[in-house]
Amino acid sequence: MTMATVQTPPKISAQGVNVFYGDTHAVDNVSLDLYQDEVTALIGPSGCGKSTFLRCLNRMNDTIADCRVSGQILLDDEDIYASQIDVVQLRARVGMVFQKPNPFPKSIYDNVAYGPRIHGLADTREDLDEIVAVSLEKAGLWDEVKDRLDHLGTTLSGGQQQRLCIARAIAIDPEVILMDEPCSALDPIATAKVEALIEELKGGYAIILVTHSMQQAARISQKTAFFHLGQLIEFGDTTQIFTSPTSGRTRDYITGRLV
Amino acid sequence: MTSLPNLKKRWGRPQVQRRLRRRYIYERIFRMLGLAAIGVAGLALATLIVSVGKNAFGGFVQTSIDVDIYLNPEDLRPSSARYRHDFAERVESADMRKLLADALERQFPDIDTDSERRRALQLFSLQARRTLRDYITATPEKIGQTVRMRLLASDDVDQVVKGNIDPRVPESDRRVKDKELAWLAALRADGRISRQLSTTFFTGGDSREPEIAGIFGAIIGSVLTLLVTLLTAFPIGTLAAIYLEEFSPQNRLTAFIEVNINNLAAVPSIVFGLLGLSLFLSILELPRSSPLVGGLTLALMTLPTIIIASRASLRAVPQGLRTAAQGLGASPMQVVFHHVVPSAMPGILTGTIIGLSRGLGETAPLLMIGMVAFVVSTPNALTDAATVLPVQIFLWADSPERAFVEKTSAAILVLLGFLLAVNALAVWLRQRFEVHIPD
Ligand SMILES: Nc1ncnc2c1ncn2[C@@H]1O[C@H](COP(=O)(O)OP(=O)(O)OP(=O)(O)O)[C@@H](O)[C@H]1O
Ligand SMILES: [Mg+2]
Numbered sequence: 276m277t278m279a280t281v282q283t284p285p286k287i288s289a290q291g292v293n294v295f296y297g298d299t300h301a302v303d304n305v306s307l308d309l310y311q312d313e314v315t316a317l318i319g320p321s322g323c324g325k326s327t328f329l330r331c332l333n334r335m336n337d338t339i340a341d342c343r344v345s346g347q348i349l350l351d352d353e354d355i356y357a358s359q360i361d362v363v364q365l366r367a368r369v370g371m372v373f374q375k376p377n378p379f380p381k382s383i384y385d386n387v388a389y390g391p392r393i394h395g396l397a398d399t400r401e402d403l404d405e406i407v408a409v410s411l412e413k414a415g416l417w418d419e420v421k422d423r424l425d426h427l428g429t430t431l432s433g434g435q436q437q438r439l440c441i442a443r444a445i446a447i448d449p450e451v452i453l454m455d456e457p458c459s460a461l462d463p464i465a466t467a468k469v470e471a472l473i474e475e476l477k478g479g480y481a482i483i484l485v486t487h488s489m490q491q492a493a494r495i496s497q498k499t500a501f502f503h504l505g506q507l508i509e510f511g512d513t514t515q516i517f518t519s520p521t522s523g524r525t526r527d528y529i530t531g532r533l534v
Numbered sequence: 535m536t537s538l539p540n541l542k543k544r545w546g547r548p549q550v551q552r553r554l555r556r557r558y559i560y561e562r563i564f565r566m567l568g569l570a571a572i573g574v575a576g577l578a579l580a581t582l583i584v585s586v587g588k589n590a591f592g593g594f595v596q597t598s599i600d601v602d603i604y605l606n607p608e609d610l611r612p613s614s615a616r617y618r619h620d621f622a623e624r625v626e627s628a629d630m631r632k633l634l635a636d637a638l639e640r641q642f643p644d645i646d647t648d649s650e651r652r653r654a655l656q657l658f659s660l661q662a663r664r665t666l667r668d669y670i671t672a673t674p675e676k677i678g679q680t681v682r683m684r685l686l687a688s689d690d691v692d693q694v695v696k697g698n699i700d701p702r703v704p705e706s707d708r709r710v711k712d713k714e715l716a717w718l719a720a721l722r723a724d725g726r727i728s729r730q731l732s733t734t735f736f737t738g739g740d741s742r743e744p745e746i747a748g749i750f751g752a753i754i755g756s757v758l759t760l761l762v763t764l765l766t767a768f769p770i771g772t773l774a775a776i777y778l779e780e781f782s783p784q785n786r787l788t789a790f791i792e793v794n795i796n797n798l799a800a801v802p803s804i805v806f807g808l809l810g811l812s813l814f815l816s817i818l819e820l821p822r823s824s825p826l827v828g829g830l831t832l833a834l835m836t837l838p839t840i841i842i843a844s845r846a847s848l849r850a851v852p853q854g855l856r857t858a859a860q861g862l863g864a865s866p867m868q869v870v871f872h873h874v875v876p877s878a879m880p881g882i883l884t885g886t887i888i889g890l891s892r893g894l895g896e897t898a899p900l901l902m903i904g905m906v907a908f909v910v911s912t913p914n915a916l917t918d919a920a921t922v923l924p925v926q927i928f929l930w931a932d933s934p935e936r937a938f939v940e941k942t943s944a945a946i947l948v949l950l951g952f953l954l955a956v957n958a959l960a961v962w963l964r965q966r967f968e969v970h971i972p973d
Pocket of ligand 2: 325326374455
């Protein structure tokens with residue numbers, strides 16, 4: 276397994292990425308390869324730049340006024356910061372689930388159907404119905420909402436909203452899924468469902484997952500990257516990071532001593 | 535880590551209790567001040583409604599006098615000078631004054647001079663002769679009979695009947711003299727004086743005769759003018775706001791534009807009238823006094839309000855909504871028109887309606903573009919000469935006849951009704967577009 280992935284080229288390759296918010300140096304010279312069929316966990320203390328780095332991968336940082344990104348990020352060997360890249364298409368290929376649930380103030384159905392609609396992915400009404408149902412099913416929300424698809428997505432509970440956002444993201448079948456603490460508002464049952472979903476999605480997608488739960492990282496990721504103060508301290512196989520980290524800071528963080 | 539000071543002990547101090555009591559007192563004072571403010575506002579509103587309403591009621595009703603008129607065939611013969619064979623034309627040329635004056639003479643045997651006949655005739659509105667003529671044209675079979683007709687009284691009579699003319703004032707200071715008062719008393723004793731809801735007020739245009747002056751022309755003028763304002767200011771204003779807020783780069787030029795828009799909102803409305811005068815009348819040579827020019831001028835005035843309100847409500851749309859749509863690969867336009875604008879719609883509409891309400895009540899800029907003219911006819915097109923409700927109110931308030939005081943109040947009531955309707959529409963639209971946005 277590990278042998279095979281090493282030989283295939285990386286899905287995303289970040290080289291020397293720096294991010295500044297005005298004068299704040301939020302991500303400091305990070306280089307990282309992310310592979311298809313793998314879950315990569317980004318861990319690190321709060322404020323270390325995990326979300327910022329994640330947002331570079333689908334250029335969501337473009338929308339922040341005083342944010343500057345330098346370095347190179349290749350998606351399938353193509354520089355996503357090159358001038359000929361269509362950011363809108365890029366974001367359809369690299370989907371994102373945000374740290375804070377942000378459903379549209381529309382019905383549950385329309386929330387999930389929005390992506391397929393604007394990209395013209397459904398040919399018929401039945402087609403769209405199926406995409407919506409399967410996406411909700413995968414996100415572990417179908418049973419709870421199947422009788423009230425016309426209710427506002429914003430009336431769901433926080434955890435349900437987050438799963439709705441996951442369903443919305445996978446409904447357009449992206450190649451890469453960026454997840455920023457998708458389970459931070461979920462109960463253990465829903466968390467297990469999302470983890471099962473990630474497990475299932477792994478084949479065919481590259482998944483990058485920011486998490487504060489060491490157990491979660493250990494359970495479902497194949498690679499782990501440890502960030503501290505904007506720098507990538509250590510990156511490698513999850514088992515190796517959790518059993519024999521090379522950096523003392525990584526060891527301290529994993530064992531709960533680094534604050 | 536340093537430890538907190540002993541807060542337990544501090545909680546027990548008398549200062550804490552005093553502070554709590556003081557807080558309660560402040561709460562109560564604030565609530566009372568709030569109630570007082572609402573009370574004052576309510577009182578002011580009630581005073582306005584009562585004072586306007588009291589007068590306005592008179593403006594909605596008009597006095598009529600019942601008279602027995604002998605439709606004398608002699609007076610309706612073809613005149614000897616010219617042979618007329620068309621009946622309508624003959625009635626047209628017949629002297630309705632004579633028919634009416636003869637009837638009055640029978641009613642009041644004390645009339646014997648020509649000048650008294652004239653004074654008796656002046657009990658009636660000019661409209662009375664038209665009513666009589668129309669009646670004869672419509673029912674020629676009644677010629678030769680005596681018919682009882684209900685004819686519109688003049689504005690002076692109307693004022694006497696409504697008690698607005700004090701008979702104790704010396705005769706020389708009164709518009710209605712003792713003679714007329716005596717005639718009216720006799721008519722009243724006979725039960726010939728009545729008051730009806732004035733349909734002319736709601737269906738007619740302006741007139742020099744207060745008893746037949748109507749508000750309809752001004753209503754249509756206002757509607758047409760506001761339609762032009764809405765159709766120009768709303769799209770231009772919202773598109774400008776959307777562009778400035780969502781698409782434009784933040785640079786010196788946009789900052790400069792923003793400052794200017796904010797300043798324009800504070801410019802006195804008459805200045806927009808001057809702008810409209812030079813732009814639409816002098817340069818573009820559009821028709822004067824027309825709803826088209828009035829509407830465009832009000833649109834100039836309303837634009838800053840709409841832009842500022844729209845921008846504020848666009849800015850209030852949570853950023854998460856934009857990032858959510860962007861994250862799904864929505865294009866900037868899709869983000870804005872699928873998500874941001876619908877969420878901002880209630881605020882945008884509120885701003886638009888506030889602007890329109892202001893336009894509905896505006897007089898000064900319209901005076902500048904000639905909408906102050908005396909317009910009798912109801913406008914049929916955007917380019918017809920027209921007047922609007924507030925200008926009509928202004929014109930009537932300026933008229934010397936006592937009867938126009940009532941008309942003015944009645945027109946104010948109609949204008950207030952319109953404002954209420956526009957605002958009710960705003961509330962309805964706001965609720966219709968209201969969406970629940972998570973924070
Ligand atoms: N929009 C922004 N403008 C300015 N500074 C920002 C912005 N977003 C993040 N930062 C700064 O960048 C640094 C990294 O933030 P980031 O959100 O990436 O942290 P994080 O690792 O995701 O933390 P958490 O685990 O708490 O979500 C922080 O110091 C933060 O203050
Ligand atoms: Mg974060």
